[in-house]
Amino acid sequence: MTVELSPERVEESLDQLIFNGKGLIPAIIQDDESGDVLMLAWMDREAVRRTMTSGRVTFWSRSRQEYWRKGDTSGHRQYVRSIARDCDEDTLLVRVIQLGAACHTGSRSCFTDRELPAVHGVVERDEPEA
């Protein structure tokens, strides 16, 4: 990518983010090609830094208490296409090229075939005011 990504610019971006009491921020991972939501995992400041600067998605594993560069064990790597923060600065949306399965179960997405029963809402659009 042609963007100049100086250490100062990276730290400025990181300074804008709000991490929770455990120093973590949730990252939604979306398939850049299909638009499918693949998974949600957590990053600390260093994991966001690595994700911004390396082109590969890195999480903080809460269960293992270690950095977890997605795909290093499985080969199912996630290559960064874009990173956005939300309006509250406390959630990230990372669009990726996903190799293979995002989920450790072997499913493409962690949400595949895991539907809850739900009533569908009947859409009522407001009448435009005269």
Place this chain on the structure above:
Amino acid sequence: MTVELSPERVEESLDQLIFNGKGLIPAIIQDDESGDVLMLAWMDREAVRRTMTSGRVTFWSRSRQEYWRKGDTSGHRQYVRSIARDCDEDTLLVRVIQLGAACHTGSRSCFTDRELPAVHGVVERDEPEA
């Protein structure tokens, strides 16, 4: 929807979910038509129950400490199309019909025009084994 949604079935589904130490679970909201990720917000057990059974997305507002049925003030309602849980049972993905803007800033999505600088990963696909 034709699904039979008995109170028992709802509670069984709720029992499968893992809420965090504050009794909350993050819910990713995705536009069912465009596939765009619109926002992330939090639900407690009662908010998930209301979302499953009413056809309208309801959150728990951490800042206001109250239930927040999306669109009641703004008119920007979210009608449920599907709800899925992830492989760890600790994140929800709710696909919705979104009226108007999902974001309180007036943007369609809370992630609109909020990109961080990021290096794009160079995709290296493993050679298939001979």
